[in-house]
Amino acid sequence: MEWKLFADLSEIAGGRTVTVDAEPGDTVGDALDALLAEHPDLRDRIMEGDELADHINVLVNGSNVAHEGGLATELDDGDELALFPPVSGG
Numbered sequence: 001m002e003w004k005l006f007a008d009l010s011e012i013a014g015g016r017t018v019t020v021d022a023e024p025g026d027t028v029g030d031a032l033d034a035l036l037a038e039h040p041d042l043r044d045r046i047m048e049g050d051e052l053a054d055h056i057n058v059l060v061n062g063s064n065v066a067h068e069g070g071l072a073t074e075l076d077d078g079d080e081l082a083l084f085p086p087v088s089g090g
Contacts, residue, residue, distance in 0.1 A: 001019070001020055001022040001023070001026075001031050001034075001075060001079065001081060002017055002018065002019050002020070002080070002081065003017065003018045003019075003020060003031070003035050003081045003082070003083055004016060004017055004080065004081065004082040004083070005017070005018060005082075005083050006082065006083065006084050006085070006087070007084070007085050007087055008045070008085060009042060009045065009046070009083055009084075009085055012039065012041050012042050012045060013035075013039040013041075013042060014039075018035060018038065018039065020034035020035050020038060021034050022034050022075060023075070024075055024076050024077045024079075025074060025075065026074070026075050027071060027072050027073060027074055027075065028058060028060060028065050028069075028070075028071045028072070028073045028075065028081070029071035029072060030075075031075060031081055032052070032058070032071060035083075045085070046083065046085070052071065055085070055086045056083065056084070056085060056086075057082075057083070057084040057085075058071070058081070058082070058083055058084075059080075059081070059082040059083075059084065060073060060075070060079050060080070060081060060082075061079055061080050062080070062082075
């Protein structure tokens with residue numbers, strides 16, 4: 001599976017897209033764990049203890065998983081994962 005990272009998250013990980021070892025049937029949480037295993041520097045930016053920070057948005061196919069199954073959301077083949085920190089501008 002591939003994560004798309006935005007804003008400073010892409011800088012921390014060294015790229016806007018990161019491929020991780022996750023497959024259909026795994027959960028978003030599994031894919032997030034794989035991302036953090038590959039890029040542990042992201043942990044301080046997106047986690048609060050063992051939980052995903054409230055201000056971090058995780059999307060699957062453009063839909064925020066917080067409004068659906070959360071990190072327990074099961075992945076399907078071809079799903080697009082994205083991780084957004086809060087962004088402001090004007």
